[in-house]
Amino acid sequence: MNWSGLYNYWIVIALMMTGLYVMISRGNLVKKLVGISLFQTSVFFLYISMGFVADAQVPILTAGVERYSNPLPHVLILTAIVVGVATTAVGLALVVRIKEAYGSIEETDLHRMDNDF
């Protein structure tokens, strides 16, 4: 068992769990979105780590280079980053509307107000 070969994956897990903890434990909706962003970037790193090949080059074909890293995860993740910021924007827009409608973005306040109806 080569433990150092798994170090990257463990850091990815640590990042992902940090994001998950923020999402679960914080009541502030913006903070939850920040947690989702952390979670999301950890998935990016998982993909890019899987695509990495030791002693290889950036996948741009060059004369005299034999080994390239895997281009497929790069494609998937680069589009995912742009889509990710677009969907985060939708989330933030929802938060803005919630703030305007309720005057608060703390989860406990929102639950209390919903129950008062």
Place this chain on the structure above:
Amino acid sequence: MLLGFLWVTALAIARGRDLLAATMLLGLYSLFSAGLLLLLDAADVAFTEAAVGAGVSTVLILSTLRMVGRFERPQPRPQWLALGIVLVTAATLIYGTLDLPAFGVASNPVHHHVADRYLQQSATEIGIPNVVTSVLASYRGYDTLGETAVVFTALLAVLLLIGGRKPQPRPPTQSTPPRPPGGATVNDHLILRVVSKALIPLIVLFAFYVQFHGDFSPGGGFQAGVIFAAAILLHLLVFGLASTSRIVPAAVLKFTAALGLLIYGGVGVAALFAGGAYLDYNVLAADPVAGQHLGIFLVEAGVGLTVASAMILLAYAFNARGNPA
């Protein structure tokens, strides 16, 4: 090593109650990420992450914080349940990694399904050196069309949610501090204004380079789009919405956002009319490789238009909501 830095930054983001600080740390986190992605041979991804994470998303969160307040409320008790769930999930995932192949070994199964074909055949089939661009625009053209459509749809959703006029009268909110009159921009800071005036043309020029040289070096429509948007957002931050939207009017952007997607879809339909399959660029010119070049050029231009317009419009929408005219 950088991964360690990343985690420390992530922990700092998780701990603080100050959302402004968390946003700034998130920008720093993205910068570390970009460096790390470069080390992992993912140059294209690093470009995107640097422009999106440190530029666009920071501006969006900041504009939101302006409307919803800077500090979150302290939580009443330590969240043992949350911590427990997280630890159990982490343990399960780590147990799962024990079966994963080691990091960076060339014989791992991920590298030998379609990746071999992309790396070995794309030089003759597509004829451009940047394999990431080939895969993005040609081999996985459907996928990219879908992603572009998602960006466009997200833009529509945001505009529907916060694009219109705010309902009057405004409910008074106690946590939003009163805004100083006329102090909304950093217009008085001479250094910022001069430096950004010098930087913005260079960033825009770089965006065009990334767009049109994306076949040969890291780059393409997504990267160029976000870099261009970052330049405009810098202008927006320094000179304010009124000034920026005189240069880049929102009406034009709404048009170009739709136009970009239309170009992408149109290339697919053009391929149909030329006798090929949807998004099959081989039939677009007499020579298949020339057809691929033309197709990829048009598709990347469409992606760049849509992404740049969508990102700028998103920032406009959040800014306009924060400062009702």
